[in-house]
Amino acid sequence: MTEKATRTTALPPPCRVALLVLPHASLLTVASTLDPLRSANRQLGREAFQWLVVSPGLTSVPLTCGLELPCQPTLAAAQGFDLLIVIAGFRIAEVITTPLLTGLRKLASSVGTMAAVDAGSWVLAKAGLLNGHRVTVHWEDLDALAQTYPDLEVVPDRFVISGNRITAGGAGPALDMTIDLIRRRFGARLAHEVATSFITATSDRRTPQQNPQYDGVAVDAKVSAAIGMMEATVSAPLRIRDIAARVRLSVRRLENLFQRDLGYSPGAFYAELRLQAVRRNLAGSDLNMAEIAVLTGFSCPSVLSRAFSRRFGESALAFRRRSRNYAGNGILRDGA
Numbered sequence: 001m002t003e004k005a006t007r008t009t010a011l012p013p014p015c016r017v018a019l020l021v022l023p024h025a026s027l028l029t030v031a032s033t034l035d036p037l038r039s040a041n042r043q044l045g046r047e048a049f050q051w052l053v054v055s056p057g058l059t060s061v062p063l064t065c066g067l068e069l070p071c072q073p074t075l076a077a078a079q080g081f082d083l084l085i086v087i088a089g090f091r092i093a094e095v096i097t098t099p100l101l102t103g104l105r106k107l108a109s110s111v112g113t114m115a116a117v118d119a120g121s122w123v124l125a126k127a128g129l130l131n132g133h134r135v136t137v138h139w140e141d142l143d144a145l146a147q148t149y150p151d152l153e154v155v156p157d158r159f160v161i162s163g164n165r166i167t168a169g170g171a172g173p174a175l176d177m178t179i180d181l182i183r184r185r186f187g188a189r190l191a192h193e194v195a196t197s198f199i200t201a202t203s204d205r206r207t208p209q210q211n212p213q214y215d216g217v218a219v220d221a222k223v224s225a226a227i228g229m230m231e232a233t234v235s236a237p238l239r240i241r242d243i244a245a246r247v248r249l250s251v252r253r254l255e256n257l258f259q260r261d262l263g264y265s266p267g268a269f270y271a272e273l274r275l276q277a278v279r280r281n282l283a284g285s286d287l288n289m290a291e292i293a294v295l296t297g298f299s300c301p302s303v304l305s306r307a308f309s310r311r312f313g314e315s316a317l318a319f320r321r322r323s324r325n326y327a328g329n330g331i332l333r334d335g336a
Contacts (some may be wrong), residue, residue: 018078075103086120115166283323
């Protein structure tokens, strides 16, 4: 045999991934980030990826569904890893603590890449670790993150790669992000095998998180375009006649298409989008009423409050108190 024939191909060392999972994250988001790595190992028949779950001070992390995820209780365990992925979800103001931010800043120089999924972008932004980067976050938080950190370039993409920082909008984008990691490290064939093992197809990272198509509802292309405009202008609402002009329809024709396809007038649909945005911000952020009014296109907090009460039958503040006290995990306890 020749020397060339007997030479073996050197395998790259395993990629070491640390998942920093914070309380009140989603199980689906964790699985979408972690399970593709497990599938890649299975497809390759070796440990191409190794991972560790950490969460400061906790040996198990409570997730939104009520299950708990075992983990290492110290951030220092992630030192020297190739990739650190911060996964966060609800009650973000509670989980962003000073020790967490300090620990992340110390880790930043020792890990190859830092990533954030869902509300994890808030964590890295608060730590000052996204400065100068193009980023995304879950679509519900896009406006709030941009307002809070005006120096960041916040975009609605599914996931964003910006130097040694990666951000993803939620569970679906996290799956796309992880499969893209597999593709960049091991090629398109393995990435395709991993995607098909989950009977899914990945989306381009620049695809907007919000898609104005409605599952199970066939909507006219003009209605779809109008909805896209509405979703993009919640904080500065357009006049319906301007939307109609942009999609090259009369106001009457646009109204007829909305009623036919969705059962709403365009104005009522637009108002509903804005009020749902109000409700999300009340439940998931610490923004005050004036700030939420600006984000959702209301002239002042009192106008917002009246519109919210008419739509939902309770005051905005009562809803905020109730939502903060409701875990929503549906777990049956003690045989109940």
